[in-house]
Amino acid sequence: MTVNYRFYESPSDLDLQYDFWNKMTKSLPYAWKPTLSPKLFEQQSEFNPKSRCFAFDGDQLVGYMSFSGKGEFVSLGYPWVLPEYEGKVQDELFEKVFQFAISEEYGGKLLAQRFRAQWENQINYFLSKGFAITSRSQIVGAHYPLLIKNIQSIPGFTFEIKDQFQFNVWKELKMKQQILTNEQIKMMNEYYSSIDFDYAVECKLENQPIAYFGITIRPDTGYSEILAVAYSDAAIPYFYDIMSIIHNENVNRKVQSVTITKSQIPKGILQEKLGFTPLTEDVMMHKR
Numbered sequence: 618m619t620v621n622y623r624f625y626e627s628p629s630d631l632d633l634q635y636d637f638w639n640k641m642t643k644s645l646p647y648a649w650k651p652t653l654s655p656k657l658f659e660q661q662s663e664f665n666p667k668s669r670c671f672a673f674d675g676d677q678l679v680g681y682m683s684f685s686g687k688g689e690f691v692s693l694g695y696p697w698v699l700p701e702y703e704g705k706v707q708d709e710l711f712e713k714v715f716q717f718a719i720s721e722e723y724g725g726k727l728l729a730q731r732f733r734a735q736w737e738n739q740i741n742y743f744l745s746k747g748f749a750i751t752s753r754s755q756i757v758g759a760h761y762p763l764l765i766k767n768i769q770s771i772p773g774f775t776f777e778i779k780d781q782f783q784f785n786v787w788k789e790l791k792m793k794q795q796i797l798t799n800e801q802i803k804m805m806n807e808y809y810s811s812i813d814f815d816y817a818v819e820c821k822l823e824n825q826p827i828a829y830f831g832i833t834i835r836p837d838t839g840y841s842e843i844l845a846v847a848y849s850d851a852a853i854p855y856f857y858d859i860m861s862i863i864h865n866e867n868v869n870r871k872v873q874s875v876t877i878t879k880s881q882i883p884k885g886i887l888q889e890k891l892g893f894t895p896l897t898e899d900v901m902m903h904k905r
Contacts, residue, residue: 620679620706622713625669631655633671633678641697643837646735647756647876647897650835650842654692654811658685667717672698672706682710684718684725687807691718691725693904695732695739711746727905734898748902757893758876761868764892766861773823774855776862782814782831782845790829790847812844816866820852820859827852828859832867839873846881853883860891 635651642648658664663686672680680698684691696710718725732739734753744750784806791797797805812833820828831845843863852859867875876896882888 619674620702620709621673622709623671623673625666625671625683628659630669630671631659634669634681634683637678637681637697639837645733647733647758647840647874648835648838649840650813650833652811653813654685655683657811661687663687663723665717665723668714668723670710670713672702672710674702680706680710682714684714684728686718686723686725689724689726691723691728693718693728693730695730695742707742715746727903729901729903731902732900734900736900740900740902743902743904746904748904750900751903752901754899754901755879755895756876756897756899757879757882757888758874758896759864759892759894760874761864761872763864765864765868766857768858768861768865771855771858774820774858775824776818776820776859778866779817779819782809782812782817784809786817786819786826787829787831787845787847790826790849793849794847809845814845815841815870817845818859818862818866820855820862822851822855825851827855830859830863832863834867834870834872839871841867841870841872841875843875843877843881846877848883853886856883856886857890864892 634655638651668685669683670681671678679702680696682696683694686692693715696707698707698710717723718728730743787809788802809831812831814831815834816832818830818832819826828848830843832841832843834841864875877893878899879888882891
């Protein structure tokens with residue numbers, strides 16, 4: 618086995634990266650839809666070809682690892698390799714990318730990544746490289762088919778399915794939930810800009826916005842995430858109806874399962890009545 622390594626050369630390498638990530642994560646529980654972060658990072662001044670490394674056995678791509686970042690923060694990717702290349706190839710990919718991330722040339726100081734709780738191999742690998750688990754967030758959800766409530770006509774209540782997620786609409790409603798600093802707003806804008814949303818749901822009461830949700834769908838697995846959640850107090854009595862709207866739209870779009878972070882659900886709302894049960898956790902890992 619002769620494996621050759623090379624760094625990023627052209628935008629077509631992004632297609633290699635996305636395709637390989639989809640292939641390697643398709644069977645992993647609750648693997649999210651690929652984000653736009655690699656494409657966005659490519660356009661940043663901080664981008665360097667050494668942030669992406671590919672491993673080839675002949676003409677076959679057998680593994681890659683990458684990172685994206687801003688300033689001293691680095692979102693360090695996992696060294697994805699075909700099963701028969703785990704071990705040496707995986708470690709060599711890690712060292713090439715990790716060492717550049719923390720080098721004086723790049724200057725990474727805080728490295729982070731997240732996994733699902735069931736991804737034990739990935740979590741243990743990062744633990745072996747000196748990363749620590751810093752937080753866990755419970756994720757609840759449902760598998761379709763699900764007994765879904767038919768939406769009845771509710772006086773004054775309307776909703777629309779939008780093709781595009783609009784951050785400003787989310788922000789205005791979110792500010793009614795909690796006060797966000799300019800730094801928090803900037804951070805959330807950057808985060809949601811990296812998400813490839815499939816649709817948004819906007820709900821109004823007496824023509825006033827009361828809830829706004831952004832939803833993703835991974836096409837090869839039919840896995841959907843309710844990622845962006847904002848609502849005013851006026852939306853809470855309608856929360857079961859709003860979630861039924863999302864369930865119905867997901868079914869129409871051939872979704873097989875859906876999740877939401879438990880903390881996004883209003884207090885007092887019964888997750889079981891939403892059709893949700895605990896399914897996994899987001900496991901955050903950091904290394905300084």
